[in-house]
Amino acid sequence: MDRNKRVAEMEAILNEHTDAVKAFREALAAFEKAQVAYDKLDAYYSSHDWFDDVEAYDKGEIKVDCGVLTEDAVYDLIGDNYEMAKEMIRLANAIFQKH
Template identity: 40%
Template sequence: MKNDKIKRVEEMERIMDKSADIFKELDAVLDKLEENLADYKKLDEYYSSENWFLDVEDFNNGVLPQDLKCGVLSEDGAYDLFGENHELAIRMVEIAAKMLRR
């Protein structure tokens, strides 16, 4: 039977390894997020532009191909994405504050 010290060190080692793996994954995802910010801004600007309204009108009038993937022309799709972005940003700030407070 292992003594308490060995169990404690093994447990802390598992926690350290798990945390290191999570931080590495998070860093990679944050890199992707940061790289995507310019494109995301472009989407946001498109969604509130005259071009978006013209594209929606063209789709509704059959000018655009019916098999064209065009979820971007849905008000709900973009609205949901922008809302999700907002909620994720708040969550990231809240988690960062917890991490800094320890």
């Protein structure tokens, strides 16, 4: 490979990864901020309020969107959140191993 081609390739990698780091940093900040609300949802899902709200829904007393009262929607989000955390740890470990 000639020198110009190699440098151009490395420049492209630098620029692409710089953009990826910036985008990930922004996404991570948004994800971290969302965790505060997620923790509230997680606590609600295992509370008496959730069970009371499901009962009220079954009686027709709830008239708003209520996907949160299905077991699958919140359960799936809890699993996705957990898997995301594992993936972040895996990626962080891979990066740490190289340094």
